[in-house]
Amino acid sequence: MELRSNQWYAGEDRNAYIHRAWMRRGVPDDAFRGRPQIAIANTASDLTPCNAHLTGVAQFVKNGILEAGGVPQELPVVSLGETNVRPTAMLWRNMAAMSTEEMLRANPIDGVVLLGGCDKTIPSLLMAAASVDIPAVVIPGGPMLNGTFRGAPLGCGTGVWKLSEEVRAGKLSQDDFTRSESAMIRSAGHCNTMGTASTMALVAEALGTIVPGIAGTPAADARLSEAAQLTGRLAVDLVKDGRTPSTFLTKGSFHNAIVALAAIGGSTNAVVHLLAIAGRLGIDLTVEDFDRIGARVPLLVDLQPAGRHLMEDLFRAGGLLAVLREVKDLLDPEALTITGRPLVDYLDAAEIFDREVISVRESPLQADAGIALLRGNLAPDGAIIKPAAATPDLLQHRGRALVFDSIEDFHERIDDPELDVDADSVMILRGCGPKGYPGMPEVSNMPLPTKLLEQGVRDMVRICDGRMSGTAYGTVVLHVAPEAAAGGPLALVRTGDWIVLDVAGRRLDVELSAEELAAREPSAAMTEAFANPQRGWERLYVDHVQQADTGADLDFLVGASGSEVPRESH
Known part of the structure; x- marks a missing residue:
């Protein structure tokens, strides 16, 4: 067994002496020998x-x-x-x-x-x-x-999304919402x-x-x-x-x-x-x-x-x-x-002890539960959806786009009682991908408009080039690639365009011809909101981050460099 650490500790030269001496501090000599x-x-x-x-x-x-x-x-x-x-x-x-x-x-x-x-x-x-x-x-x-709250299981994250929507819908008091804080963790x-x-x-x-x-x-x-x-x-x-x-x-x-x-x-x-x-x-x-x-x-x-x-x-x-x-x-x-x-x-020794929590293969909660990959003229390099967390009736849907050019734009308008939106609308939030924000934030599961929450609506089709929390739920299409900030077609959609989601067919499209899409220009409000860091890690990140469909790593970090390191000279 050739130990990598021997490159530091083995031998009697000056460098080995320094490495052992500074690390010793009461540790016996054999700690550095084999x-x-x-x-x-x-x-x-x-x-x-x-x-x-x-x-x-x-x-x-x-x-x-x-x-x-x-x-x-x-x-x-x-x-x-x-x-x-x-x-x-x-x-x-x-x-x-x-x-x-x-x-x-x-x-x-x-x-x-x-x-x-x-x-x-x-x-x-x-x-x-x-x-x-x-x-x-x-x-x-x-x-x-x-955790539990009012006698029911209270899940981290998931409880936040649900309870906060109930507050906005007027179904839960602010005091009760605040009391749930200490019950969750x-x-x-x-x-x-x-x-x-x-x-x-x-x-x-x-x-x-x-x-x-x-x-x-x-x-x-x-x-x-x-x-x-x-x-x-x-x-x-x-x-x-x-x-x-x-x-x-x-x-x-x-x-x-x-x-x-x-x-x-x-x-x-x-x-x-x-x-x-x-x-x-x-x-x-x-x-x-x-x-x-x-x-x-x-x-x-x-x-x-x-x-x-x-x-x-x-x-x-x-x-x-x-x-x-x-x-x-x-x-x-x-x-x-x-x-x-x-x-x-x-696996042979494993056993299910509670079939309410873990179902047997013959009686699954859902037959086809994996992540679905969507393609189409809105997502040439793909977008994903988690059918298990979605409303089944919305997995095939056609609706008018309601476009938000940034997270700030979304927060400014979502609670406006005059917002032109209904339960069939498809909410689109862009500028939230790896480059655009930057960092691809967990904002794809957009809160629903207050006016619809008050009407009892609890899910809508939502599309975003960002991510969503794993604790979130809903009919959310996310990781759209290329993102808007990388020139993806999501940047060209306008409010009122007809959007078609077909999860069974693995499609995500806007009902526009290729010629009409190509003739459009991105909105100035969207491009002005894109991240433009001037220094530090954010600058390096924006310049080198890859798209979601390849893992959003930095291009120069893909692959391995091994464990070898040059020897120093003291």
Whole structure:
């Protein structure tokens, strides 16, 4: 076993002396002579409340590393809190991945345990690990415990969207809305709905980067600490075996992740994250794969926002492995996990303990639940929709466009009682893509006009080049590519144009000829609202970010650079 850290610590020259001396600080000499150095890339932060408990989890990882003969080295990395970071956490995902990649490469480490929870943390950590390609394993922070309000389950995020609309509709008092705040967040952990955080943990397990059976363990459950300690031991074994991401992650691994995404009714955000991770590995994954593989996968998990229950219930009911056992025939049987064994090997012992939460294959909640890819003259490079979260009657729809040129334009006009809108209108919000905002914010699930809420309307067709929260719901077409700021046809639509959505036919069109579209000019109000940063990360991001259909990574970060780093000279 040739340790990468020997490049720093082995030998008797001046550089090796400096490395050992500065790191020693009471550590015995044998810590630097032949023992694997395992980093713990920790996204804990008080400003990322969903990850704040990960420092405690890290201690159990350290225990496991020490037990297996390794040396733990905690490495704080960029932490992105979905609820706090402005203008949107997605703007910083690629920066978090890039900085973590550089720190993993630059430091004397042989392997890494990746601690993430909140939406962008697990994707950014996996992007970094894939690019460096050193042994890496994920420990997810876990969901918080179920919350309740007025006797009913209150899901993180989903409850906010529902209750805030009830306030706007005059059905819930402002005082009751405020009282629900303290009922929603009941414990440590990330969102307890099938939002992006829960989705990415479960999908990362299906991908093979988490020890099977761990994802979805609640943050407050002692079994997460046990899993963290055992994963710390495993990290040392990964180094000894030379098991890096490129040695076991294949196209089949992503196939399994897509099947899992559909079966659990996961967040649409998983599409851009999986595409970005695959891009770092050089695996040819496309948006078409999500439709081809996932479109006929049944929805088996009854969780908010598409259903009734919460993540604590899914864990109690049997967890991800019980879900995957029901669709075992749809999985790639050869795709390996971090343990070196195929994912399918872990399914036979799985069992459903509550069929209200996890349905059997023969009685799915929805027969065809995967992410649907739409194309047409409004989305030449594709757009996506999550049928499981949509109103069935709206999945085939024709309506007049109501266009908003920016988020500010939307907020200024949406509650205007004179707004020319009805339940059949198709609301279009543009300028919200990777370049336009920048960062592709979660605004696609636009709040409905107040005048319609008062009439009892609770869903409409909405189209946007941005994203939406995994905790959100509704008939929302999103990730439209190319985005308006990149010259996509969404920039040319006008209020009053007829829009046709046909999910079964996989179409999204505006009823205009190619000649008429080509003759139009983008509105000045829209182009003036596009992001135009002059410096810093935002400037770099706007200049280099790719479109949603390829994962919205930076063009110069696609692919791997390996773990080699030049030697320094002191």
